[in-house]
Amino acid sequence: MNIAAIQTFLAVVRCRNLNRAAEQLNVTQSAVTARLDTLEQALGAQLLVRSRKGATLTKAGFAFLEQAEVIARTWENARARANLPRGVTRLFSFVCDPGLWPELGQRWIDEIRAAHPETAIEIWSGLLRDAETWLQSGMSDAALLSEPVIGAGLEHREFASDRLILVTSSPDLMWQKQYIYVDYGPLFRAQHAEAWPTDETAALAFSNPDWALDHMRRDGGAAYLPVRIVQGDMDRGCLHPVPGALSFDRRIVLSWRKASAESFSFLAPSDPAVPAGR
Template identity: 60%
Template structure:
């Protein structure tokens, strides 16, 4: 089974028709059809229902989609490792929850680049599900997430903790409920703590799953929300935002997970955990 056939399948899924996929891959439409035929014959399953109106995934196609993405990502990763720029001897691939990049993963990567000039680095934005799949398949070497990855041959340790503080665009004390409050989805751990601290039966009119988006929204339109102190420190210092007086704060645990076999290849993974325990 050629990698090009799988890449073509993913292109058709993205574009939803064979003509657009042919243009994207710079091949003829007949070549796209032939690659899909070869792939389906190899798997013994029909992956796409093709028509003049476009292409739709079958049940088997849905089942194969995640594996296809992993195969292609693994291939791209292998090519990158085989063609490192001159002077570089290693490639470190990190899958990172987008919300953990600013003033956390970014700072860590900057320090690693300075201390390991012979290593190339690549950072992929990933959900927990994607990061787990990439880590187990070897596409990524490590993952930085709000939850630990539990799988054979995967090590997960506490990397850091986000201190979540209730901030507001106006200086005020804590109140039973702020109509301008914005809820941010940090996951089940935060939700449990939030319900315990704020049992009042009110629902936020606006919610985000990305704290940096919520921050920009509050700075533009006003309101309040629980945000990581690493994101709001500058705004608190210049009084564009204010910590709500008397409000309870929370902690959100951040985990670094990596393939156990990489302890010797990337010793800074273990060193980072040791440093986080002994600041």
Template identity: 65%
Template sequence: MNLAAIETFLAVTRVGNLNRAADEMNVTQSAVTARLDALEQALGAKLLNRSRKGATLTKAGYAFLEQAELIASTWSNAKAQANLPRGVTQLFSFVCAPSLWPKLSESWIEGLRRDHPDTAIEIWTGLKDDAQRWLQSGVSDAALLPEPITGPDYDHRIFSTETLIQVSTVEREAVRWDPAYIFVDYGPAFRAQHAAAWPSGETASLSFSNPSWAHEYLLKHGGSAYLPERMVREDLAAGRFFAVKGSTTFTQRSVLSWRKASEAAFSWLASN
């Protein structure tokens, strides 16, 4: 099967239009059409509904999309392995939940670079579904998430347990509801704890799934939110933020999961 045809299929799926995909790939529209025709013929199924208005996935196209992404990612990984910098002998592919990167995973990666100069590192952002798919396919070696990836082919360990505190850009005590409150979503466990601790019927008018974005927003526009203590320590010391007096604190656990097959190359995965 032609890799160019798969990459063309992914490009058309991403932009929803054959002309735009052709421009993006710097080829003619007829080349895009020929590649798609060849791919559909090889698979024996129609993948896209094509019209002047654009292109949409068929049922078979949806079924093939995940495999196409894996094939393209595996090829990209293989090229990276074959073109490692001088002095580097292996590539460590790592998936990190966005909320766990600033000053947590970031510090760990810096330590790995210092202690293992023969290892190149690539970092992907993703949540559990993406990470599990990438680990299962062998595209990635390990993932840092709020919950473990389990199964006979994986192992995991607690990476960290940290405190989430409510901070505000004005000094105040806890109140039933702050109109300037910003909700940061750390996942199902946090949502349940948050609802139990703050049973107000009010809903925040602004929410983020990434605490770094919430942190930046607070600095620019003010308000309050629950943020990791590691992220706001300097802001508290400088008086940019204030810990909300009397507010409930929460804990967030992060778990490092990895492919058992990767342990031979990266024995430090299991180290605390």
């Protein structure tokens, strides 16, 4: 089994077509077919049902898919670590919930880069399931999420508290009629239901606060959003807090591999060069 065969398998899964996968990989279709045949022979199972209409995963293919992604990502990670720029001695692989990147994740990474110029950094967008796979496999060193990643060889600490406030695009807006629900996970859902017990549901919902904010800037509305991303809009008078509305504090958690802490002291809150988070 070789990495080219696994990368080819993943390309076919993405494209759902051998011809398009061949174009993406810049190889012939016969090369794609040969690589898939080699991979299936090595595994002793059919991974794809191939036809003129395309390619679909078999049950064995679904079972192998996650492992194939881990292997391919581990290979890319190893290549990156083996080809660090001059003056850089190590690579820090960081997973961040996309909704936590503005201000929180980005600011922390900027502080690390300033305090540790010998460290190269790669940043991946991911949620809990991604982070679990990447941390436990060793592909990534740490993850910033709204909940901890639990497992053998992993540690976590509270990184920051994210305050969510109800803001509206206009102080005169009947915000209940244009309420946008932003889903921050199970704990927020329970708190929100307790605070606003009603049969009415929002006509529009987002899983990412940045998308909700972009929609409000364009079309108006009201939503619970983190202070860190709306403060500038409030200062400019583009958004307004809803008087008397409850706010929620969401815990932000940094999880990391214990083995990585030996190389990256900033993962533990004792490194004076890098704040522990705000």
